[in-house]
Amino acid sequence: MLALTEKSVINSAGQFGRDTESRTPLIEIRGISKSFHSFTAINDLSLNIYEKEFFALLGPSGCGKSTLLRMLAGFETPTSGQILLNGENMVSIPPEKRPINMMFQSYALFPHLTLEQNIAFGLKRLNMAKDEIHSRVAEMLSLVQMEKFARRKPGQISGGQRQRIALARSLARRPKMLLLDEPMAALDKKLRRETQLELMDIQHQLGTTFVIVTHDQEEAMTVANRIGIMDHGHLVQVSTPLETYENPVSRHVAEFVGDTNVFCGHVNAVKESGWQFCLDKVDTVLVAPELTGVPSGNIKYLNVRPEKMAVSRDYEEDSSNYLKGTIIDVAYLGNLSTYYVDVGLDKPVLAQMTNSQRLHTEHFAEGDVVWVSWYPQDGQLLVR
Numbered sequence: 001m002l003a004l005t006e007k008s009v010i011n012s013a014g015q016f017g018r019d020t021e022s023r024t025p026l027i028e029i030r031g032i033s034k035s036f037h038s039f040t041a042i043n044d045l046s047l048n049i050y051e052k053e054f055f056a057l058l059g060p061s062g063c064g065k066s067t068l069l070r071m072l073a074g075f076e077t078p079t080s081g082q083i084l085l086n087g088e089n090m091v092s093i094p095p096e097k098r099p100i101n102m103m104f105q106s107y108a109l110f111p112h113l114t115l116e117q118n119i120a121f122g123l124k125r126l127n128m129a130k131d132e133i134h135s136r137v138a139e140m141l142s143l144v145q146m147e148k149f150a151r152r153k154p155g156q157i158s159g160g161q162r163q164r165i166a167l168a169r170s171l172a173r174r175p176k177m178l179l180l181d182e183p184m185a186a187l188d189k190k191l192r193r194e195t196q197l198e199l200m201d202i203q204h205q206l207g208t209t210f211v212i213v214t215h216d217q218e219e220a221m222t223v224a225n226r227i228g229i230m231d232h233g234h235l236v237q238v239s240t241p242l243e244t245y246e247n248p249v250s251r252h253v254a255e256f257v258g259d260t261n262v263f264c265g266h267v268n269a270v271k272e273s274g275w276q277f278c279l280d281k282v283d284t285v286l287v288a289p290e291l292t293g294v295p296s297g298n299i300k301y302l303n304v305r306p307e308k309m310a311v312s313r314d315y316e317e318d319s320s321n322y323l324k325g326t327i328i329d330v331a332y333l334g335n336l337s338t339y340y341v342d343v344g345l346d347k348p349v350l351a352q353m354t355n356s357q358r359l360h361t362e363h364f365a366e367g368d369v370v371w372v373s374w375y376p377q378d379g380q381l382l383v384r
């Protein structure tokens with residue numbers, strides 16, 4: 001089991017990056033486990049989620065994301081551990097009594113009811129006055145910009161619009177927390193991007209805590225204030241998107257979130273200019289930033305993101321790290337080019353260059369002999 005701290009970092013994610021430790025959590029998950037027969041889906045997991053936060057659970061298929069969400073909603077009971085809401089144990093509270101709502105991937109709209117009736121459905125069951133229901137439905141339709149379609153049925157609107165109605169319906173009871181299980185899985189890429197921005201906007205307007213489950217790391221990075229990375233029922237890192245990308249706690253997280261280059265090796269000298277990292281197999285020495293608080297003997301990997309690497313024909317006498325190699329593949333994406341460079345290691349190095357000038361960007365081709373370079377401070381040393 002890995003020890004976790006909710007790191008304090010200042011970045012674009014604002015308040016949630018900085019001061020989560022000093023705030024009272026809305027939800028406190030204390031050492032919960034969930035087993036299905038002999039299989040442990042969630043293993044001694046602890047996490048705090050705060051008011052007004054947009055939290056994303058990210059991880060490979062089968063790591064336990066949905067199981068965790070279902071326990072928050074009350075559809076599953078933890079085998080052990082506690083879930084507290086505002087300090088009160090929720091484990092014995094049934095789903096409908098929790099101030100938490102869940103929006104399902106399938107949206108689960110009633111096909112025979114109009115959109116406004118769909119939104120009103122849960123409110124009627126609360127015995128709310130007719131006028132109040134009417135105004136709440138209107139407010140929700142306006143929130144998701146679907147006023148014009150109020151009298152249509154789910155079969156008469158598009159997939160993206162159904163998604164909005166499902167959102168409106170799940171927010172109508174004004175839950176303290178909304179759980180979203182892969183809410184955009186059925187949308188195409190462009191609509192998905194638009195919907196992500198709308199979702200952030202709505203969450204911001206309402207101030208409701210959102211917890212989203214996704215296996216799309218770009219989606220998690222876009223919408224969330226903080227991301228929890230899960231693996232085999234454990235939470236392996238909880239941090240802001242920036243911290244997750246630039247400071248992954250392990251090789252596993254680094255490789256799961258975005259593309260990266262992980263070099264295996266060891267620190268062979270501690271110099272003032274940085275630590276000297278010797279690559280296994282090619283016996284090349286690179287300069288790497290010091291990893292404070294960690295004995296140099298524990299270092300196993302050097303992690304460098306492809307966009308931190310440059311490709312050039314020539315070697316220059318500067319402080320960068322250089323590796324010589326041959327381009328074996330080029331992926332030209334228009335805005336970016338990704339070069340796969342064989343430097344004599346098990347895997348080619350990935351270097352990504354922005355095509356920032358229309359006519360004067362230098363392009364490289366398969367077979368070109370090049371230097372891949374990066375600044376020492378753009379590398380990250382890892383112990384696991």
Ligand SMILES: Nc1ncnc2c1ncn2[C@@H]1O[C@H](COP(=O)(O)OP(=O)(O)OP(=O)(O)O)[C@@H](O)[C@H]1O
Binds near residue numbers: 066
């Ligand atoms: N009711 C159940 N009975 C037995 N095993 C289950 C049950 N529900 C989930 N599991 C198992 O628990 C593990 C975690 O499942 P879960 O649905 O939480 O994963 P996930 O991370 O949400 O995956 P995906 O991204 O594919 O939806 C899986 O191995 C799954 O097979």
